[in-house]
Amino acid sequence: MDNDFLQQYCPQCGFCSSPGPSLPNIGVPSGRVNQLLASNELPLDCELEEFKEILSSGSEHLHSLNQRLSQVRHLLNRLTAQSMAVEHQLFISKTLTNPARKVPCEVLEQIFSWGMVDPMNATIGSPDDSLDARDFLWTVSQVCSTWRVLTLSRPRWWASIRLDLQAGPEKRDPGPLQRFLHRTTPQALRNQSVESVQPSLPPFLAYRFALHLERSGDHSLSVFMGSKRDISTHPLLPLILSSSPRWGKLHISFYKPESFRALEAVSDSLDSLHELRVSVFDDHKFPSRWNTTAFRNAPKLQTVTLNDRPNFFQLPWSQILNADICGKVLKILPEFENATTLTLRPTKRRLSVTTIFASSHLTRLSLWESHHAVPQGTIEFCFSLMSLPKLLSLELHYHGRCAQLPYFGWRTLPSLTSLLISAPSKVLDWSDTCEMLRFVPKLESLSIEATIDSDAIFHTLISDQPSLRRLDLTGSEMSFDHKKLLNMLDCRRSERQTVLNELVLPTPLMIVDSEVWKWSSIWISAVTRGLNAVCRSHRSTIYIIQDETADVANAPSTSRLPSS
Template sequence: MDSGVELKFRSTSQCCECGPQKSPALCSAISATSICANCFDMSVTPGTRYHTLLNSNEPPDESELTFVRSVASTVDASLEYLDHEIANLPENMKRLEEKRASLLSYRVRNNAILSLLRWIPPELLREIFSWTMPLLEGAAEVTLGIEQTPWMLTQISSRWRAVTFSTPSLWSHIFIDYRHSHINPDPSTYSPSLIKAQLDYAQKLKIHFYGSQGIDLRPQIDMFKLLSQHSSRWEELSVGLTAEMVPILMTLRDRIPSLRRLWIQWSTVEDQSGVHSIDCFQPASSLVDIGIFNEYRFVPVLLPVHQLTRYDIDCQLEEHIRVLKQTPNVIEARIDVTFDEEAWSDSLETVDLLRLRRLYISPAGALKYFKVPSLEELALDFSGEDILSLVRSLLDRSSCSLRRLCLQSPTAHTAIESLQYCPSLTELLILHDDGSRRDEINALISALTLPNYPGGLALAPQLRLISFGCDYESYLDYEAYLKMLQSRRGAENCALKSAALLIVDGLKPESETVRSLHTLRQEGLDFLLLEGVRARDEMLPWDYSTLWT
């Protein structure tokens, strides 16, 4: 190997810095084949192979490893000698520490040549980089800037920079939120130049843009216009509209051929002022997933309803029926009936949703207007209605077999009767957010425990998954919950394989209970225990809400 470096071994009597007064015994801390730090020449000839390895991320050849390791060994011995000098010669501390720092830096650079990172192929680096991207669930905390991923990855090395810039998926998410001025004190710091660069590096785009009437609208409008210039590459759009943004949105008709997912919301009632309808999305030939949260008043949005596979809108029941009877391909639906000031007419027609497999509906009384022969999963918010008769009527009318049932704050009676009526159920999920029903939830846990159920029989022995989620303050009897899981795991006729306990706030289980729950996991139960924001995010899909909104 043309190393370009000499390892100079001199006697201590010839040492330029150690001097003739130093005896060989003083250097006893290093091996006979090494030299003291002051005599180790770290100069490397430019243009040599070793100089290239020290100043790049290029991997060494097998034939070069012995030399690199020998240099590392010599440096280690010299560092050991310096440690000896520092300990015994306090007056030379500053000089020796500076020399030691220099050697340490040299060793790091030398050892970097041997790093496995140099052998990682670009495709694996891309996968690793994708896992560093910020999650959008904590939307208010996502910021832009060169200190954030993916910009941060470009600052590590020339190789990482090349891989990052050549990976369009790392640049596809653009998140801009003008609502949280208390977190981003100066929203104008969303840099147009950074956004323009990101738009250039990306291919398909996932746009999350939320406007606000509470701050200067001009930068918001300019930024939305910039993003709209690239609307042909939009795959996803999650937008919090202001009235001023709607005219820009309306210009995008016939300019969003790749848009597959759409979420629209309004921040204030003033944002909807003067907006009568939105029709730019009707020609979107790829749009299959739609979510609209009107909240304040219903604003019609014309859609390519015949091609939708997911539907999530809050509006009047009559409007739901009008749209859904034109959606033969919808597979998942969140039907939130709002803005109805009068009782529903019996003359409203029943809608056949032939392919629908997953349904959330509120209030449950709207169930009677739908027929769902392929339904497998149902989520309901208990609101005092006769849910049992409504569910029975739906299942009888549709001739479907439920596999999964999610109930929000049900009575124990409702949950038990539902399990008895639907022997096909294998998954039960209970969302609890009502402190007044703590006794009901704990009564359900008791009923699921063996052999507490009347007659000594197991309630719903076919259940493979039982999950409880506490969206606000938890009122669960954790010891009773543990006993329920233990009893069902130990019963020969019970099918329980998975369970989850999600606690957003309130009292947590005692440490002994947690240890026993983890013991169940070690014994084969697929068990998930989460707290706080992570628990809330895990619960969102239970009623078919989406995380990206």
């Protein structure tokens, strides 16, 4: 059948032609043919006639087949080329019609901003190094002309610089980027960059740093510097320090005291610095009574974060407005004369400290017992040394063995409006908690993260908190009769109290009672009056089960009232 097709149809256009020459079949049995091939025996006369006939017509037949094979090969090549051309056109069309090309610059700008790392949150050894060829800005600025124009027109992006000073040139593989920078950087800038650093520094690192500064325009710089090694001899350091007058935010993370000393060379040029974050590691390698004056003269410095050893640093404490301090905080606490926000994480309780810290400026305070090494009662002791008549927000974080709440009096925190007590997986002393709440009548927001196994606190919220608007129990384990909470909502509807308008729950309320109408009406009334009930772990905020003997574990399959 295939033979007939090849003879009658053109493989290129399908034209039907007359049959071509055909090769007659050999009439000699195959066994006889094999016998003749295996010996020198002469075929019989009739056999010779058949073989001669095949020889006479075979050449013409073979020539015809070769012609057709040539035509098929030519057609195959043409079809293959056309297939590749169509595939290429499809690829081009798909690329050019990609919806990403329609994304407005405003949307691209927002997407790109999500891809960048804030230098104030950078860490040593992270891949986010501004001198690395794989860094986000270097990458997106080479994708296409649109992206390049967008990135180069946003100098504030280039004003964020992250420098991992312990990374060698092998990490910052130059590759094509080195050639790109060399091609696009003005000759004067290349010469200046090379002349300003030591010969041991690979030139492309200086190019990138210089380009970062150039592309940042006049924006204030946000800089991270980190290294486990001594950076005082780093060849790029002189170029980095030359940009110090533009530092607005600075985050340094060093292991060696010599690294901090290296920054003292620019202590008088930090006129723009307004936020400082310092991470000290391996402080046992620092000499006793060691300190640095690198940041003593920073007239605009207002925000400071120190992860340890605040006594190491001579800072203008009196002008600090926002501080997050870990370590021996009580020793420097009296120096925060004008602070408005303080986060204190003491690591040691100094019983010898008796100076009262009185501040009429402090409005937000966060106290932490952050690990088991902190003595029990550290927060209570710290709080006993404070007089804060203007404090509006207080956070108490317990991560030790137990939570020992501070003592409140009528004059302790007369202005407090927001209170957070965080003691995950711990049972608070609810008598102490209720006693504390009695002395903060202006409280508007209360957040508790603990195991709530008593309904005593809800009795307190009925009578002693007339201004409460928000109750947040996220992170709590509610092992009490949930009807007590609904009863509190009902009792707070009196005219002399502010209506609670936001309730945040970790799990839905489970109400098992025969008087369904009573609890349903309380909940519906609260929602109608504007209660914003939110459950973090479920779509519904309350389940009401009519039969008191019902299995609470099957509550999700019972009727439920949705959240507001």
